[in-house]
Amino acid sequence: xxxxxxxxxxxxxxxxxxxxxxxxxxxxxxxxxxxxxxxxxxxxxxxxxxxxxxxxxxxxxxxxxxxxxxxxxxxxxxxxxxxxxxxxxxxxxxxxxxxxxxxxxxxxxxxxxxxxxxxxxxxxxxxxxxxxxxxxxxxxxxxxxxxxxxxxxxxxxxxxxxxxxxxxxxxxxxxxxxxxxxxxxxxxxxxxxxxxxxxxxxxxxxxxxxxxxxxxxxxxxxxxxxxxxxxxxxxxxxxxxxxxxxxxxxxxxxxxxxxxxxxxxxxxxxxxxxxxxxxxxxxxxxxxxxxxxxxxxxxxxxxxxxxxxxxxxxxxxxxxxxxxxxxx
Amino acid sequence: xxxxxxxxxxxxxxxxxxxxxxxxxxxxxxxxxxxxxxxxxxxxxxxxxxxxxxxxxxxxxxxxxxxxxxxxxxxxxxxxxxxxxxxxxxxxxxxxxxxxxxxxxxxxxxxxxxxxxxxxxxxxxxxxxxxxxxxxxxxxxxxxxxxxxxxxxxxxxxxxxxxxxxxxxxxxxxxxxxxxxxxxxxxxxxxxxxxxxxxxxxxxxxxxxxxxxxxxxxxxxxxxxxxxxxxxxxxxxxxxxxxxxxxxxxxxxxxxxxxxxxxxxxxxxxxxxxxxxxxxxxxxxxxxxxxxxxxxxxxxxxxxxxxxxxxxxxxxxxxxxxxxxxxxxxxxxx
Numbered sequence: 335x336x337x338x339x340x341x342x343x344x345x346x347x348x349x350x351x352x353x354x355x356x357x358x359x360x361x362x363x364x365x366x367x368x369x370x371x372x373x374x375x376x377x378x379x380x381x382x383x384x385x386x387x388x389x390x391x392x393x394x395x396x397x398x399x400x401x402x403x404x405x406x407x408x409x410x411x412x413x414x415x416x417x418x419x420x421x422x423x424x425x426x427x428x429x430x431x432x433x434x435x436x437x438x439x440x441x442x443x444x445x446x447x448x449x450x451x452x453x454x455x456x457x458x459x460x461x462x463x464x465x466x467x468x469x470x471x472x473x474x475x476x477x478x479x480x481x482x483x484x485x486x487x488x489x490x491x492x493x494x495x496x497x498x499x500x501x502x503x504x505x506x507x508x509x510x511x512x513x514x515x516x517x518x519x520x521x522x523x524x525x526x527x528x529x530x531x532x533x534x535x536x537x538x539x540x541x542x543x544x545x546x547x548x549x550x551x552x553x554x555x556x557x558x559x560x561x562x563x564x565x566x567x568x569x570x571x572x573x574x575x576x577x578x579x580x581x582x583x584x585x586x587x588x589x590x591x592x593x594x595x596x597x598x599x600x601x602x603x604x605x606x607x608x609x610x611x612x613x614x615x616x617x618x619x620x621x622x623x624x625x626x627x628x629x630x631x632x633x634x635x636x637x638x639x640x641x642x643x644x645x646x647x648x649x650x651x652x653x654x655x656x657x658x659x660x661x662x
Numbered sequence: 663x664x665x666x667x668x669x670x671x672x673x674x675x676x677x678x679x680x681x682x683x684x685x686x687x688x689x690x691x692x693x694x695x696x697x698x699x700x701x702x703x704x705x706x707x708x709x710x711x712x713x714x715x716x717x718x719x720x721x722x723x724x725x726x727x728x729x730x731x732x733x734x735x736x737x738x739x740x741x742x743x744x745x746x747x748x749x750x751x752x753x754x755x756x757x758x759x760x761x762x763x764x765x766x767x768x769x770x771x772x773x774x775x776x777x778x779x780x781x782x783x784x785x786x787x788x789x790x791x792x793x794x795x796x797x798x799x800x801x802x803x804x805x806x807x808x809x810x811x812x813x814x815x816x817x818x819x820x821x822x823x824x825x826x827x828x829x830x831x832x833x834x835x836x837x838x839x840x841x842x843x844x845x846x847x848x849x850x851x852x853x854x855x856x857x858x859x860x861x862x863x864x865x866x867x868x869x870x871x872x873x874x875x876x877x878x879x880x881x882x883x884x885x886x887x888x889x890x891x892x893x894x895x896x897x898x899x900x901x902x903x904x905x906x907x908x909x910x911x912x913x914x915x916x917x918x919x920x921x922x923x924x925x926x927x928x929x930x931x932x933x934x935x936x937x938x939x940x941x942x943x944x945x946x947x948x949x950x951x952x953x954x955x956x957x958x959x960x961x962x963x964x965x966x967x968x969x970x971x972x973x974x975x976x977x978x979x980x981x982x983x984x985x986x987x988x989x990x991x992x993x994x995x996x
Contacts, residue, residue, distance in 0.1 A: 359796060383796060389826060394785045394819030401789020401803070404774045405724065407796060409789075424816060428779040429786055438758030439980040440769035473981045497983040 335514040340480075343487035343515060344372040344448075344504065348410060350520075351494040352380055355408060358494055361386035361395055362412025362448075369414070370450070370509075392418050396447060397425035400499075403445040404433070408494060416449040416503060417463040430499045431474030446493045448502040451543060453594065454642060455506070459630035462638075464595040466503045466542075470571055470604060476500040476525055477571040479601075481546035483513035485569050488523030496525060505544035505594075528575035530582070534564035537652050538582040541565060541592040542601050545643050549592050552648035559649075561656050571601055576608055583609050587618040588655045592643045597625040619655045624648050666950050673951060675717055675874050676938060679709040679931050680955035682736045688959050689732065689749055689763075694910045698749045702763050705733030707904035710930030711836045712737035714877025715804060715899075718885050724772050724790040724803035726783035729764040730903075731776030734806055740768040742962035752969035759972045760980070774803070780811035780841075784820025784833070791829035791888075802830040802888040804881070810841025812855045821896065825862040830888035832881060833896045836871065838903035843915040856898035864894050871901030872930040875937070901930075 338346065352358045359380075365373050366387050376385045388395040392413060399409035413419055419426065426447065433441040453462040469475050476498050480486040486504065493500035515521065531546055532553050541549035546567045553563040566582050568575055583589045589609050591602035602623040609621050624643040632638050667673030686704045693702045705712065708730075716737040719725065727734035735745060740756070745766050748755030755761070756768050764778040774790055777783050787805035794801040811817055812835055824831040835855045839846055852858070859866025865887070869880040877899055884895035902925040906916050935948055974996045978986040988996070 386827075389819075389822060391819045391823060393816055394788065394823045397782070397785020397816065397820070398789030398792055398823055401726075401774065401786035401791075402793035402796070403789070404786070405790045405793035405797070405801075407793045424779060424782055425785055428782055429775070429777065433775055434982075435980045436757060436761045436765050437767050437769065437775060438756070438760050440757070440767070441775065442983070473986075476982070 336517050337512045338483050338515045339510050339512050340483040340486050340504070340508045341371045343483040343513070344490060345374055346515070347487045347490035347494070348372065349376070349379070351491055352384065357406065357408040358410065359384040359386070359407060360410045360412060361388050361399065363388055363390055363414055365412050392422040393425050396422035397429055399445045399447070400425055400430045400433070400443055403443040404441050408444050410446045410448060410494065413447055413449040415452045415461055416465055417452070417461050419447070419449055419465060426469070426475070427472050431472050435474060442497060443499045444497045446490070446500050446502055448504065450504045450506045451594070452506050453631060454639065456633055456635050456638060458633040462631040464626070466501070466571055467595050467600045467604070469501055470601060471599070474499070475572060477503065478525065478569065479503045479505070479543040479571055480569055481505065481508060481543055481567050482511060484515055484521070485523060485529070487515060488521045489525065489569060491522045492525050495522070500525070503543060507544040508547065511547070523569070525570045526573035526575055527570070528566060528568040528578040530564065530578070531567045532563065532565040534562040534586065536562045536586055536656050537588040537590060538564045538566055538579070538586045539590045539592060539648065539652070540579055540605050541567060542571070543594065545592040545594050548643055548645055549648055552645045552652065555645060555649050556652050561652055563652060579605060579609065580613050583613045584616045587616050589617070589621045590624060590648065590651045590655060591621065592624045592648055594626055594642050596628050597623060598628050600625050619657070622651045622655055624651050666947065666954055671717060672938065672943070673947070675713055675878070676934060676948060677951050677955060678713045678737055678739070679874065679934065680952050681742065681958060682709045682712070682733045683931060684955050684959045685736060685742060685745070685962070686732055688963060689746070690905070690909050692963070698763065699751060700762050701908040702910065703730045703908045704905040705730050707925070707930070708733060708836055708838055708871065708901045710874035710934065711834070711871040711877055711899040711901045712806070714874040715806070715834050715881045717878045718881035719772070719802070719804060722772055723801050724774050724787070724794070725806070726774050726787050726790070726803070727767070727776040727806040728780055728783065728808060728811065729776070729778035730808070731764055731766040734776060735766050735768045735771060735773060738768070738771045738773065740771045742958050743965040744768065746962035747966040747969050750966045750969070751971060752966055753972040753976070754965070754969040758976065781807055781814025781816040783807060784817040785823065787831050787833070788820045788823040788829055791824060791831040792827065794830055800889050802832060802885050804832040804834060806834050806836055808841065809835060809837040809839070809846040809850055809855060810844070812850055821862055821894065824894040825864050828891065828893035830891070831894040832884045832888060833894060834881065835896065835898045836901055837898050838901050840903060840907070840916050842907040843917065845917065854898055856896055859896040862896070864896060867895060867897045869897060869899050871899030872928045872933060874930060874934050
């Protein structure tokens, strides 16, 4: 075992897969300069044909990843910050998500589109998006949103090996957090398998990406108040491990969905609907969502920080659904 | 099955143009009677552009086209049966009934899609060319796009990427004078799309799109250049669309000008036939090729008509590499 950060887990996953399979190559804006530390020494190791700096041209190079995948490569397109996915929506939605289908299975697009969720650090509305739920509404794409370094490494390696296009959303609030990662072991976590991050009896908290860590802190606080919270981390949003979520809700009878994305049509909304449709009989109270409200993210930290799901909001939601009165 | 004039590229060009023209004439007729669902965008008038370009490609070279998709696969040599079956929405269609008229793409012929978001093939072609380069193969990738698509950012991004990385790509702008109802002159700044090549530092070539030999020669030069590692070329074929944006819409959307009659007088198939006859090919051979093309279209239609529709479960196939389950409530009422 060795301690590694979330960012280093990304580096390890990319490096191991590029060593394992020469069809894997990496391209994106400023990847050679190693802007976030996920491509350390990559040019020396793999050469500049497989480690490509692109023009500022997201629709161009994301689409080129699609074209390269169709002819047998396994590209990783590094889109830096998830807000930069928007210029590439055309290629992601019309080409990458749909080509296998439209052409009746003739096209195969094994590729990974990586981008980070760059919120919470005074980067204002155009750099702070958490847009994974938009892509959950587009069949044909798989989506990972890990919450710790161990999962990040295992899921990214699975994503690179997957035969379908995978969007990897990497939460920047997790970047510096460390996990124990086994050395010399091929760590691959299958897509579509969630994980119970903490067992509990009274309420199930399903949390997405960095919100898992906020929820774990909330669970500790709730424990001191006699509420036992179970934390479910789906890890993969598409395909979603519905059974793991429903099993937990069957046990606790209560559910809260925590999501740093905007509330409307969020992953939290979808998971809430799945719970209500399938486990209504098990529920002892309403399914609650703790999300970012439907406003934009402002620059000033004084008004930005309170918009995201906080420990306090999760604790309050748990008390509400478990039935304890909140302190006056 | 051997065909008249097999292995003679001169006759093959004539054959492919005839097959496109007759395939579409049949499709348009049965579309009018409701046998083909959805919209039908015909390529008639533009046959020399597609056939000339594809004759300069090898079978294993890549190609991406657009919603006006009937001509490109036939130009590249695809079989007609799966194409006609696709138009009828049958399981035996080239896309198993999931693509239809806008997406006649035969991957076994090097196609990587006929995409109906115009211009979106630009980045795909750059990527296919990049893939070929990284694999050390000498394949090239060709992008067909229209004058309308030339205004899309995706085309610029694809060409810029191909130029900056010196990729083995060829961009063929089939300027058929109209983007749906809008004349090119109202939508495209500058006189020629090909002039934009200068901005990328690549060759820009304008060619008579009604002259199949001229198109082939221009594309062949671009292909040689691409295979030699010298990067992409932008070629503009000046051509003309005979049909409306889509046919059988009930009213004509395309504002025809006085030049319409001039274009009809320069029909690419008639022009090429005259040239072949002048070069000593006898009329009977050309008549036989024409007849053979008609028979191939009839055979394709018979095959399509006799084919089954896809099973409902296939609507859930090919979203991912594993088939999706059918929701119970949907299955119950399917």
